[in-house]
Amino acid sequence: MKSISLIIQNARQVLTMRSDQKGPRTDVHMEDVEIIEDGAVAVSEGKIVAVGKTEEVLGQIKIDKQTKVIDAKDKIVLPGFVDCHTHPVFAGTREEEFERRIQGKTYQEIAKAGGGIKSSVRALRSKSKEELVQLTLHRLDRMLSYGTTTIEAKSGYGLSLEDEIKMLEVIAELNQIHPIDLIPTFLGAHEVPEEYEDRRSEYIELITQKMVPEVAKRKLAVFCDIFCEKGAFEIEESKQILTAAKNHGFKLKLHAEQLSALGGAKLAAELGAISADHLEFIDDEGIKMMKESGVIGVLLPGACFGLGMREYPPARKMIDQGLPVALATDFNPGSSMTESVPIIMSLSCLMMRMTPAEALVASTINSAHAVDKAKEVGSIEKGKKADLVIWNVQNYKEIPYHYGVNLVDQVIKDGRVAQIPSPLRGEG
Numbered sequence: 001m002k003s004i005s006l007i008i009q010n011a012r013q014v015l016t017m018r019s020d021q022k023g024p025r026t027d028v029h030m031e032d033v034e035i036i037e038d039g040a041v042a043v044s045e046g047k048i049v050a051v052g053k054t055e056e057v058l059g060q061i062k063i064d065k066q067t068k069v070i071d072a073k074d075k076i077v078l079p080g081f082v083d084c085h086t087h088p089v090f091a092g093t094r095e096e097e098f099e100r101r102i103q104g105k106t107y108q109e110i111a112k113a114g115g116g117i118k119s120s121v122r123a124l125r126s127k128s129k130e131e132l133v134q135l136t137l138h139r140l141d142r143m144l145s146y147g148t149t150t151i152e153a154k155s156g157y158g159l160s161l162e163d164e165i166k167m168l169e170v171i172a173e174l175n176q177i178h179p180i181d182l183i184p185t186f187l188g189a190h191e192v193p194e195e196y197e198d199r200r201s202e203y204i205e206l207i208t209q210k211m212v213p214e215v216a217k218r219k220l221a222v223f224c225d226i227f228c229e230k231g232a233f234e235i236e237e238s239k240q241i242l243t244a245a246k247n248h249g250f251k252l253k254l255h256a257e258q259l260s261a262l263g264g265a266k267l268a269a270e271l272g273a274i275s276a277d278h279l280e281f282i283d284d285e286g287i288k289m290m291k292e293s294g295v296i297g298v299l300l301p302g303a304c305f306g307l308g309m310r311e312y313p314p315a316r317k318m319i320d321q322g323l324p325v326a327l328a329t330d331f332n333p334g335s336s337m338t339e340s341v342p343i344i345m346s347l348s349c350l351m352m353r354m355t356p357a358e359a360l361v362a363s364t365i366n367s368a369h370a371v372d373k374a375k376e377v378g379s380i381e382k383g384k385k386a387d388l389v390i391w392n393v394q395n396y397k398e399i400p401y402h403y404g405v406n407l408v409d410q411v412i413k414d415g416r417v418a419q420i421p422s423p424l425r426g427e428g
């Protein structure tokens, strides 16, 4: 019998997310949460070694003096969330723009007038690596406090070779010093920076000739992303940049069809991207092409909510047509200022008519697939990382239902109880 370092036992429910379907869950399998009542999870060396009914698990393992025993009576256990689309490294906040939008200005109008991403670029360039690490650390603490244990983290507020590298180095350092696992994405094509406004082709050349090769050489990112949108990068430009990235070994992601139907979903399918994200304005053809090419749809209802949009992605249609759907916060200072996956689940249920089970699958195993980490995280299965969250609820449906509060009891990261500072520091 195996000695174990941790056991969580007597849980009212353990939701494993196991399924007969391999790969990203689709269609009816998007509700495969697998509920074990009176459940337990045993952990050794940071990995899950057993999961099942408490009685069964206790029969398979040995508890000794070193074993930490957590009684989860009247609580439930879920895998840690995988937040597969975030922009957590930034300097300065943009609540002034938030107010201007309330007064009637659009996101695009604010961007045109030099605000938006450009204002975050100015703020980020003025900060050192150390300052950015400090600024981002407490945001990661807040994510952890809401049950997130893995995130994808994008660059994209540097927009020069030096500042993009600086952002990616900050992400690499945070991955070393913070319990959350960070998966880096290069987003040099977030917008054309001010100094290249009249010579966009030169900026595209800078990305394809200098940034992409340098980021690849230093192994600073796994994915390459782009903001494919009017005012950011058009379809042909996106194709050029993403093709260069693909040739350098990057897996591809796109911000697609967020504010208009430009055709980014079809481009994602054509290029074999791992995901296309946002998709508020996707059409039927786009859904079909993504499905046929195995592209995951990452939906970010926090950005719709944060921008006060009426349009949300057609999640119901996507799921019913067999497209795998994942959810993420899109945490960023412009369109989605939240670190909370639970609020994203609430929005996906209420505004996109996803069921609580679909929202949970989309935030765990499907989002793990969207960052190519499903072998390690996203479900409670033997051999996977012991990234577990104990919730102060009786039933998983309470999580999206009881919105705007934090119902997390404890977070276990790599088999250890995570220490979350309290109170958490605010922004600024």
Ligand code: NIG
Pocket: 087, 116, 117, 120, 227, 255, 258, 303, 330, 332, 333, 334, 335, 336
């Ligand atoms: O995902 N759409 C582009 N990028 C972000 C917003 C970035 C910003 O406004 O700072 C998004 O919504």
Ligand code: FE
Pocket: 085, 087, 255, 330, 332
């Ligand atoms: Fe984004």
